[in-house]
Amino acid sequence: MAIFKLIHLLSIMIWVGGMFFAYVVLRPSAAEILQPPERLQLWNNVFGRFFNWVWVTSVLTVLTGISMIIQFGGMANVPRYIHAMLLLGTIMLGIYAYVYFGQYRIFSISVASKDWPKAATSLATIRKLIATNLLIGFSIFAIVELSR
Secondary structure (H helix, E strand, C coil): CHHHHHHHHHHHHHHHHHHHHHHHHHHHHHHHHCCHHHHHHHHHHHHHHHHHHHHHHHHHHHHHHHHHHHHHCCHHHCCHHHHHHHHHHHHHHHHHHHHHHHHHHHHHHHHHCCCHHHHHHHHHHHHHHHHHHHHHHHHHHHHHHHHC
C-alpha cells in the first residue's frame, strides 16, 4: 500500500502545486510584463503542457485511490475522511473536465484565431475554476491531516 500512497500523494502534489504556482506566481508575473495578446498566448502554451500532466496525475490519483480503498476492504471499511476526500476529488475532476473539454477548447481556438476578447473571457472563467479547484485541493489536505 505504501507505493500506492506515495504515487497518490505525488500526483496530488503535482496537480495542486501546479495550480498554486500558476495562480499565485505565474499569473501576476505575466500580467506585470506582458501585453494581453502575449499573455494569452503564454497561457495557451502553459495550459497545453500543464493539462497533459493533470491528465496523468488524475488517472494515477484515481487508480491509486481505488487500489487503497480495495486494500482497506471497500468503502464500508475506510475512515469517514476518505469519503470526503473521494467526494471532493470527484468534484475536482468534474471541474477539470469542464475546464479542459469546455473552456480550454474555446480559449485555445480563440487564441489561435486571435480573438483576444473571447480568449480573455474564457481565460477569466478558467482562472475562477482553477481557483475553486485549488481551494478544494487545500480543503482535502486539511480534512485528511486534521482527521488522522
